[in-house]
Amino acid sequence: MAKDKKVTEITDMDVDFAQWYTDICRKAELVEYASVKGFTILRPYGYAIWENIQSIMDKEFKKTGHQNVAMPVLIPESLLKKEGELVNGFAPEVAWVTEGGSEKLEERLAFRPTSETMFCDHWHNVLQTYRQLPMLYNQWCSVIRWEKTTRPFLRSREFWWQEGHTIHETAEEAEAETQQQLNCYADFCKNALAMPVVKGRKTDKEKFAGAEATYTIEAMMKDHKALQSATSHYFGDKFSRAYDVTYTGRDNKLQYPFQTSWGSTTRLIGAVIMTHGDNNGLVLPPAIAPIQVVVLPIAQHKEGVLDKAAEVVARLEKSGIRVKGDFSEQSAGWKFAEWEMKGVPLRLELGPRDIEAGQCVVARRDNGEKVTVALDELENKIPELLSAVHDGLYEKALDNLNKHTYAAATVEEVKDVFETKGGGFVKTMWCGEEECEVRMKELAGVSSRCMPFKQEHLADTCPVCGKAAKTMVVWGIAY
RNA sequence: CGGGGUGUGGCGAAGUUUGGUAUCGCGCUUGGUUCGGGACCAAGAGGCCUCGGGUUCGAAUCCCGACACUCCGACCA
Numbered sequence: 121m122a123k124d125k126k127v128t129e130i131t132d133m134d135v136d137f138a139q140w141y142t143d144i145c146r147k148a149e150l151v152e153y154a155s156v157k158g159f160t161i162l163r164p165y166g167y168a169i170w171e172n173i174q175s176i177m178d179k180e181f182k183k184t185g186h187q188n189v190a191m192p193v194l195i196p197e198s199l200l201k202k203e204g205e206l207v208n209g210f211a212p213e214v215a216w217v218t219e220g221g222s223e224k225l226e227e228r229l230a231f232r233p234t235s236e237t238m239f240c241d242h243w244h245n246v247l248q249t250y251r252q253l254p255m256l257y258n259q260w261c262s263v264i265r266w267e268k269t270t271r272p273f274l275r276s277r278e279f280w281w282q283e284g285h286t287i288h289e290t291a292e293e294a295e296a297e298t299q300q301q302l303n304c305y306a307d308f309c310k311n312a313l314a315m316p317v318v319k320g321r322k323t324d325k326e327k328f329a330g331a332e333a334t335y336t337i338e339a340m341m342k343d344h345k346a347l348q349s350a351t352s353h354y355f356g357d358k359f360s361r362a363y364d365v366t367y368t369g370r371d372n373k374l375q376y377p378f379q380t381s382w383g384s385t386t387r388l389i390g391a392v393i394m395t396h397g398d399n400n401g402l403v404l405p406p407a408i409a410p411i412q413v414v415v416l417p418i419a420q421h422k423e424g425v426l427d428k429a430a431e432v433v434a435r436l437e438k439s440g441i442r443v444k445g446d447f448s449e450q451s452a453g454w455k456f457a458e459w460e461m462k463g464v465p466l467r468l469e470l471g472p473r474d475i476e477a478g479q480c481v482v483a484r485r486d487n488g489e490k491v492t493v494a495l496d497e498l499e500n501k502i503p504e505l506l507s508a509v510h511d512g513l514y515e516k517a518l519d520n521l522n523k524h525t526y527a528a529a530t531v532e533e534v535k536d537v538f539e540t541k542g543g544g545f546v547k548t549m550w551c552g553e554e555e556c557e558v559r560m561k562e563l564a565g566v567s568s569r570c571m572p573f574k575q576e577h578l579a580d581t582c583p584v585c586g587k588a589a590k591t592m593v594v595w596g597i598a599y
Numbered sequence: 600c601g602g603g604g605u606g607u608g609g610c611g612a613a614g615u616u617u618g619g620u621a622u623c624g625c626g627c628u629u630g631g632u633u634c635g636g637g638a639c640c641a642a643g644a645g646g647c648c649u650c651g652g653g654u655u656c657g658a659a660u661c662c663c664g665a666c667a668c669u670c671c672g673a674c675c676a
Contacts, residue, residue: 128637129610136670138670139669142668153667153668156667157667157668209675210675212675213674263676265676267674267675268600268674269600269669269670269672269673269674275676281676347676348675348676349676350676351676384676385676386676387676388676416635418634418635419634421633421634422634450637451633451634451636451637451638452635452636453634453635453636453637453638454636454637455636455637456636456637457636458637460636471634472635473635474635599676
């Protein structure tokens, strides 16, 4: 294997990408399997990543006027069934409660797979006047969907997420909210996760059950597969009508509000693993890394080393950096490998020679580069280096996305990308017919990821049927 | 849900074909020597062999069943 392979606990990604992914999830101590199939335990290190994601995102939501609420976990069957499309979409994966204590329940209760119905029921009760609009709600919770095959973070029967639900006076306002939140996600991916995404609209076939329009951000993983990383839905007044959510409008007439919902999940952690990870393990963007800098004393038995290292930790902590000193008895080499596997962005080495020279060695996790930093300048240099790691990660991810995005004019060309070029995103024109979308899946094995907002005119005709093309679609193999 | 693979101390495996006292490496504990890329020596601890039935004097091993994990499809955040 390559010389830079230093962690042997992790299967190489080029040998077995799926195994590599699972190895990271387990060996970096992010998750552990629970005793029920498809349920996972988020361990302290994994949960800390999620907490960082939550705290950054939550602040963004609040900046635009959203408020957090908590809805019940159980939904009565009758309530869930009021909107036909949503029920049909989720029916195969709903888990039910049928007993309470020793009593059989009169009516089955669904574990929430998503909470549109609960929000609508609540709004039905509390909404009176246009003066209360818009209502901009969000909740952080877990939901249950009885998936058939499961993988940590990517697909599990319970997952943690945030679901935003809003109602508005006008369709335009609701549409704008949908776009605003999609952009919020895309910005988050870029600024916090160092992950570029393609923004676009889902085709009718791929959109959320019951939505009028679904918008998505799609990211490309290191194996060139697509990962839907967040979605934002516009519902029109469909749910309002189904759940009888009404208010008295400015015209003193009864009106139905226009609704949106938008969500992102712990899947984002899976996205980070597969966007930045390497053969030595996890690589975390600094913004969400539970530990941004690990301080490793070298020859720590020697006089003064541990004291100096503790001093460095305290100074960095004081300047607001998430820092940990590893003063355990393990050898230096072992610690290097361990913290590399856990994806810590910066490693700060401090040995007797450094102390004498008034400096330390800082190694970047993203590219392995080592630089010598004067101890006096730590408070300035460490944030600079963290920011450099972020940029380095983003550049690399963007390069991966660009290098594996193709344009195709025929079905054969689409197939060729997946058969000989190792896959990626393929842009083609499309007539807009679902029949052609299905046919593309049959012929080339790809599904439509989205119709990007950034449209290009690649050709005049649909590569499947040859009729006049309406829009450009991006195809890929999805997780 | 269809098709493969796997299940043995915390982790990774050998043993299963041909039934006969449960093995190895890592990790863990204690002591010592080490310490700038996964150190070494010594002594220890730890296992209803995934679970449930069956066959047998005797089952990790053979038979039946269940469950879990995993990979490839279909479905989905």
